[in-house]
Amino acid sequence: MYAFDYHRATTVEQARDRLRSQPGARVLAGGQSLVASMKLRLADPAELIDLAAIPALTGIQVGDRTVTIGAMTRHAEVAASADVQRALPSLAALAGGIADRMVRNMGTMGGSVANNDPAADYPSAVLALNATVITDRRRIAADDFFLGMFQTALEADELITSIQFKVPRRGAYIKYRHPASRYAIVGVYVADFGDSIRVAVTGAGPVVFRVADMERALSTKLSADSVAGIRIPSDGLNADIHAGAEYRADMVSVMAARAVETMLSEPLSW
Numbered sequence: 001m002y003a004f005d006y007h008r009a010t011t012v013e014q015a016r017d018r019l020r021s022q023p024g025a026r027v028l029a030g031g032q033s034l035v036a037s038m039k040l041r042l043a044d045p046a047e048l049i050d051l052a053a054i055p056a057l058t059g060i061q062v063g064d065r066t067v068t069i070g071a072m073t074r075h076a077e078v079a080a081s082a083d084v085q086r087a088l089p090s091l092a093a094l095a096g097g098i099a100d101r102m103v104r105n106m107g108t109m110g111g112s113v114a115n116n117d118p119a120a121d122y123p124s125a126v127l128a129l130n131a132t133v134i135t136d137r138r139r140i141a142a143d144d145f146f147l148g149m150f151q152t153a154l155e156a157d158e159l160i161t162s163i164q165f166k167v168p169r170r171g172a173y174i175k176y177r178h179p180a181s182r183y184a185i186v187g188v189y190v191a192d193f194g195d196s197i198r199v200a201v202t203g204a205g206p207v208v209f210r211v212a213d214m215e216r217a218l219s220t221k222l223s224a225d226s227v228a229g230i231r232i233p234s235d236g237l238n239a240d241i242h243a244g245a246e247y248r249a250d251m252v253s254v255m256a257a258r259a260v261e262t263m264l265s266e267p268l269s270w
């Protein structure tokens with residue numbers, strides 16, 4: 001690890017001003033990705049601006065068919081929240097399936113979404129639940145947020161303050177997980193909004209994506225059979241020691257069918 005300075009901000013404005021005035025500074029959330037990459041000398045920020053003491057970045061609010069979660073809310077808090085379990089049970093279940101207890105107690109929703117790891121779970125929820133990423137200066141629609149592997153629409157000095165999810169009538173997230181890290185080798189989130197269905201896939205490609213063919217098929221007939229036979233092209237999908245591109249393409253169909261089956265077993269929330 002290279003040497004760095006440490007600054008603890010207590011307001012969003014303080015963090016943003018510090019980020020602008022200190023060249024090479026990065027914000028620190030749970031540190032579960034950033035500190036690991038610093039240890040490997042893949043990142044060498046001149047300064048870490050810790051967001052943990054900013055009260056405005058935490059908290060969960062349930063509104064009229066929305067759930068808004070502060071950027072510094074830890075995965076364990078989302079999983080254990082009675083409000084999220086009631087209003088958006090598929091999101092609480094997703095959070096409870098991230099990594100292990102230690103990572104869930106440290107990792108944050110804002111950190112995960114800003115990091116945009118191709119195998120992370122939350123990006124699929126943001127996309128399937130048609131969420132809005134709220135920053136210190138604007139609101140970014142989910143469809144415009146995830147640009148590529150570890151790339152987002154965020155400016156270099158822009159901070160996620162919260163994420164507002166739309167509440168579907170029902171939804172489900174199913175992943176084929178890596179047995180050690182629990183990152184998604186392939187994960188599929190399906191959400192039924194009554195007049196539309198959204199299907200988001202993580203882990204399979206360089207960045208989370210929607211599957212229009214599956215969304216169309218589910219809009220015609222809402223059943224697991226509708227997606228089980230749809231196979232996405234393997235071109236451009238991830239291939240590594242865990243799974244090849246062809247295998248990942250097959251797993252998208254399998255996980256999508258399981259997600260629809262699980263979703264249909266859930267009670268309607270509205």
Ligand SMILES: Cc1cc2nc3c(=O)[nH]c(=O)nc-3n(C[C@H](O)[C@H](O)[C@H](O)COP(=O)(O)OP(=O)(O)OC[C@H]3O[C@@H](n4cnc5c(N)ncnc54)[C@H](O)[C@@H]3O)c2cc1C
Pocket residue numbers: 026027028029030031032033034035036051071072075097098099100103106107108109110111112114115119120121122154158159160161181182183184
């Ligand atoms: C062993 C292990 C297993 C894991 N398994 C999984 C898994 O199964 N599923 C999964 O989804 N994830 C998994 N993760 C990732 C983990 O869930 C963290 O969410 C993730 O590492 C990033 O969140 P963080 O809060 O730790 O962010 P940090 O590491 O602190 O920051 C990550 C990046 O985001 C930036 N950032 C942080 N907060 C903000 C903000 N509010 N606004 C703008 N930029 C910001 C930072 O500057 C940095 O560039 C795993 C991690 C580990 C170490």
